[in-house]
Amino acid sequence: MLSLAFDLLLAGALLLVSWRLLQASDLFQATVLFISFGLFLALAWVRLQAPDIALAEAAVGAGLAGVLLIGTFKRIEPQSRQNHDANDDVQPPGACRLDQAAACPGRFHYGMAGGCAGMLTLLLALAVMDLPRQGTGLTEIVADNLEMVGVDHPVTAVLLAFRLYDTWLELGVLLLALIGVFGVRGAQDLRSLPAHPVDAPVLRGLVLLLGPLTVLVTVHLLWLGDHAPGGAFQAGVVLAAGLVLFRLVGLPSVDRLPRVTLVCLVVLGFATILLLAVATTLLSIYHPLEYPPLWSKTMILTLEAAATVSIGVTLAALVILVLVVDEEP
Amino acid sequence: MQPVWMILIPFLGAAACLLLRGRFVAWAGLTASGGTFGACLAQLLQVWNQEVIRIDLGGWTTPLGIGLYLDGLGMMFLLLTALVGLLVGVYANGFFGRAADYRRMEPYFWPIWLVLWGGLNGVYLSSDIFNAYVLLEVVGLAAVGLTILSGTRESLVAGLRYLLAAMFGSLIYLLGVALLYAEIGHLDLFRLAEQMRVSLPTVIAFGLMTGGLLIKSALLPFHFWLPPAHASAPAPVSAILSGVVTKASFFLLLRIWFVVFPMLTVPLTGQLLGMLGGAAVLWGSLQAVRQTRLKLLVAYSTVGQLGYLFFLFALLAPSGGATRAEEWAVMAWTGTVFHVVSHGLAKASLFMAAGCLLLAMDTDELAAMPDMAGRLPVITFTLGVAGVSLMGLPPSAGFVAKWMLLKASLASGQWWWAVVIALGGLLTAAYVFKVLAFAFVPAARRTTNSRSDPHENQGALESKDAQAVRPVPRLMTLAALALAVLCVLFGFRAEEVIALLPHGLGLDVSPGGLYLGFSQGERP
Numbered sequence: 054m055l056s057l058a059f060d061l062l063l064a065g066a067l068l069l070v071s072w073r074l075l076q077a078s079d080l081f082q083a084t085v086l087f088i089s090f091g092l093f094l095a096l097a098w099v100r101l102q103a104p105d106i107a108l109a110e111a112a113v114g115a116g117l118a119g120v121l122l123i124g125t126f127k128r129i130e131p132q133s134r135q136n137h138d139a140n141d142d143v144q145p146p147g148a149c150r151l152d153q154a155a156a157c158p159g160r161f162h163y164g165m166a167g168g169c170a171g172m173l174t175l176l177l178a179l180a181v182m183d184l185p186r187q188g189t190g191l192t193e194i195v196a197d198n199l200e201m202v203g204v205d206h207p208v209t210a211v212l213l214a215f216r217l218y219d220t221w222l223e224l225g226v227l228l229l230a231l232i233g234v235f236g237v238r239g240a241q242d243l244r245s246l247p248a249h250p251v252d253a254p255v256l257r258g259l260v261l262l263l264g265p266l267t268v269l270v271t272v273h274l275l276w277l278g279d280h281a282p283g284g285a286f287q288a289g290v291v292l293a294a295g296l297v298l299f300r301l302v303g304l305p306s307v308d309r310l311p312r313v314t315l316v317c318l319v320v321l322g323f324a325t326i327l328l329l330a331v332a333t334t335l336l337s338i339y340h341p342l343e344y345p346p347l348w349s350k351t352m353i354l355t356l357e358a359a360a361t362v363s364i365g366v367t368l369a370a371l372v373i374l375v376l377v378v379d380e381e382p
Numbered sequence: 383m384q385p386v387w388m389i390l391i392p393f394l395g396a397a398a399c400l401l402l403r404g405r406f407v408a409w410a411g412l413t414a415s416g417g418t419f420g421a422c423l424a425q426l427l428q429v430w431n432q433e434v435i436r437i438d439l440g441g442w443t444t445p446l447g448i449g450l451y452l453d454g455l456g457m458m459f460l461l462l463t464a465l466v467g468l469l470v471g472v473y474a475n476g477f478f479g480r481a482a483d484y485r486r487m488e489p490y491f492w493p494i495w496l497v498l499w500g501g502l503n504g505v506y507l508s509s510d511i512f513n514a515y516v517l518l519e520v521v522g523l524a525a526v527g528l529t530i531l532s533g534t535r536e537s538l539v540a541g542l543r544y545l546l547a548a549m550f551g552s553l554i555y556l557l558g559v560a561l562l563y564a565e566i567g568h569l570d571l572f573r574l575a576e577q578m579r580v581s582l583p584t585v586i587a588f589g590l591m592t593g594g595l596l597i598k599s600a601l602l603p604f605h606f607w608l609p610p611a612h613a614s615a616p617a618p619v620s621a622i623l624s625g626v627v628t629k630a631s632f633f634l635l636l637r638i639w640f641v642v643f644p645m646l647t648v649p650l651t652g653q654l655l656g657m658l659g660g661a662a663v664l665w666g667s668l669q670a671v672r673q674t675r676l677k678l679l680v681a682y683s684t685v686g687q688l689g690y691l692f693f694l695f696a697l698l699a700p701s702g703g704a705t706r707a708e709e710w711a712v713m714a715w716t717g718t719v720f721h722v723v724s725h726g727l728a729k730a731s732l733f734m735a736a737g738c739l740l741l742a743m744d745t746d747e748l749a750a751m752p753d754m755a756g757r758l759p760v761i762t763f764t765l766g767v768a769g770v771s772l773m774g775l776p777p778s779a780g781f782v783a784k785w786m787l788l789k790a791s792l793a794s795g796q797w798w799w800a801v802v803i804a805l806g807g808l809l810t811a812a813y814v815f816k817v818l819a820f821a822f823v824p825a826a827r828r829t830t831n832s833r834s835d836p837h838e839n840q841g842a843l844e845s846k847d848a849q850a851v852r853p854v855p856r857l858m859t860l861a862a863l864a865l866a867v868l869c870v871l872f873g874f875r876a877e878e879v880i881a882l883l884p885h886g887l888g889l890d891v892s893p894g895g896l897y898l899g900f901s902q903g904e905r906p
Contacts, residue, residue, distance in 0.1 A: 233527030236490035340441035
């Protein structure tokens, strides 16, 4: 009964926040609402018994995306008009208020979008009602084959064994995002970006204390993936959060790494799986991307560790690149 | 020879390019391009001898793992990508070696392009609808990364629009995948085909997946992102985007329509896609005729030419994808595949030639081009040869494509497509001759010919008088010319393509459709 009330409250809050988000005429307000929407969504995932997705949603959807949005907002807010530099040409400053810009969608566009979204929702609701009650998915087949993989958590088995190819390509997507940003920003070295040491000893001390804790949580989440919700992505996101925090208070972080080291760390996860693929393809006794028998648990942990480092460093570098822009004088 | 190498070699090259510096980046990239091309030829031989190839990745069989599947259709797309990829690589080596502004992009161009190439090959090999989604993300993000490489305001705006459209398309597609998995419980194309049934969730999933892929293929109402993105990117990138990237989502559409949902392709849906395609042919070509900048003209021509591809759905839909042993079905398939290849080669060649012009003259305004034929004969010749194929004049692959489509539409009784094909050909001829007309105008008569946009032309012409044409690296012009010539030569190889196609398409196999053809060919 209590849980039903909580669920209803949560669903109501999600709807309310998204409605307010659409109504918001102020970009900053919209950003804050977006972050709180992400947090509510994370709670919803917890209620749906998907704690790993909840963790990812809270960390990426609300955390890192929120930081990126606020960084972007700071860059385009009207006050920065006086000191915007030459390469600040992505968006004209002063276009912050959504309801004032001429290019902004009007009532007609909102009506169209709302109509289409409503139609789609209706169709989806009808389709979902029509879906078979008993899950037709592959859950049972996955459970039957868990032993052959050597891990106890089905999600990890799917991500790192059955559908390793997809996971590998996702790491490729992450890699692409960072190279794309590097490509636009030019050959700029992360190290050449100005660091602004924060003049707050208590804050720095606290963040310093958080450092070892971040590493501990990262390793724990990584290890947890073997038998419980957790794994490379969650661990990587925690690592990224730690690295971003360090950078924010002016402590050494990924921006202190030489370029080659940074690239190596970013490619690490992708390259490790690539090596596995090349090796197994060359040795014709294996299928491509097949783990040697008995080694699969070790291999999974190795791949996950490499992926964690890559995910953490890539996300942190992405956020720092965006954040540092508005610090430029 | 494992088809996996088609994915591994570009990825290896990309990793190497990221870790190397200086000129080594380009050499590593070229080596990887050559390697991929070689692997593709070996693969072609294998597909030629053997019907279809199927591999289970990680040793997990299909309901659990992801399978790779290669048939004649996928092979043609792989071949097109490899041909364009190799020559674009050669071209890019010259292009990015030019000025400091371009050299800045080189260390980023190569890794992104190689990942893109691996992703495209992955799409053509994939037999899993979720895996296809991930690959589409790889392809889309890499394409956006390449579009914004130059960092100009124009390209950033175009790139952002491209990103949003591509993301929206992918998400819609993913929604369809989720619905289909919840209803059927499989992700593999052929397992889905076996268990397909008509129900509300599958129909909605079909609509969502088709809609998402249409957005990514830039069919008429969703074409808005294409021209600015393709026109504002650096020349080798434009060639890649227009020549090969646009084909990936179309390929997936073919798989979805004719493998997974053959029973849902009723005449109405097919005619709808065909109508959108017809509108794209006419509207895109008309817009191309109106352009005054060469790169924009070529980009709008892509919108038009992509429309031809969608006649296939209209031509084949009445037979429900089940009985397609009719002669015109073979013709429609061959024509469409020929159009994919000929448009890919010709369009890449056109964009590369436009890039050469841009390097030589610093502008791609058509009005600034008088007497180009005299000053830059090879580039003008390339424009002409590629244009011939685009128009569909006899010796070229474009002719075979349009002829086959024309015959198929008449034979199937859907004569209205023949009218659109003919009109589209005329409009194509109009914009190709518009370009050539500007190129052949003698320098003395140019002022009388530049009526379209007087004040703009004056400025361009003044600056033109001041400077001579700058030299363009020979390798670049030759790479563009090679693509155009390949496109014409390809027209002579129609029989081989017809022989290669039915492998796995089930065309020669009497009633039963694709998956029947597959199951016969797969387990010998």
